[in-house]
Amino acid sequence: MVIEYETLEYRNVVSSTYDIHVSEFELALEDFNQKLVEAQLEVKGPLFYALYNIPFDERMLIDLYMPVEQSNRPKNPALTMQSYFYIDGMLKTWVKGQFQTEVEKAYDELFRHVMEHDYKISSPIFHILRGNEEMQWVEIKIKVFKDEE
Numbered sequence: 001m002v003i004e005y006e007t008l009e010y011r012n013v014v015s016s017t018y019d020i021h022v023s024e025f026e027l028a029l030e031d032f033n034q035k036l037v038e039a040q041l042e043v044k045g046p047l048f049y050a051l052y053n054i055p056f057d058e059r060m061l062i063d064l065y066m067p068v069e070q071s072n073r074p075k076n077p078a079l080t081m082q083s084y085f086y087i088d089g090m091l092k093t094w095v096k097g098q099f100q101t102e103v104e105k106a107y108d109e110l111f112r113h114v115m116e117h118d119y120k121i122s123s124p125i126f127h128i129l130r131g132n133e134e135m136q137w138v139e140i141k142i143k144v145f146k147d148e149e
Helices: 022-038 099-116
Strands: 003-021 048-051 059-067 080-096 125-131 136-145
Touching: 003 022, 022 059, 080 099, 080 125, 099 136
Parallel strands: none
Antiparallel strands: 003 059, 003 080, 048 059, 048 125, 080 136, 125 136
């Protein structure tokens, strides 16, 4: 199911960019977490990331993001701080269970919806990690618009 008119909205967001092989994703998460710990940032969550490419060649260019309590810029130059992160006009779907096998179906569903409604995509693919000990899921969002002719 695709839901329209979604937003992505957080305050005090810290981010870092990674160009990695898909097998290194967990290492990137660990590295990002270590940067947050070293910067003594209090995490508010949720963790989310922007995927700038479909990793057909198994390479991923991603920005990892984490909302934090602090509003001051971290001293680590590898961390970027935004006081406000906001994107509206997004489509959303989600994946539960086996992310690796289900995410391609979710991308397909989003891209079909884009084509069927004559939308244009104007953002990377955002993945918001949600859940608790009992259930986890990933929301997937993209910014879309229609050409006004």
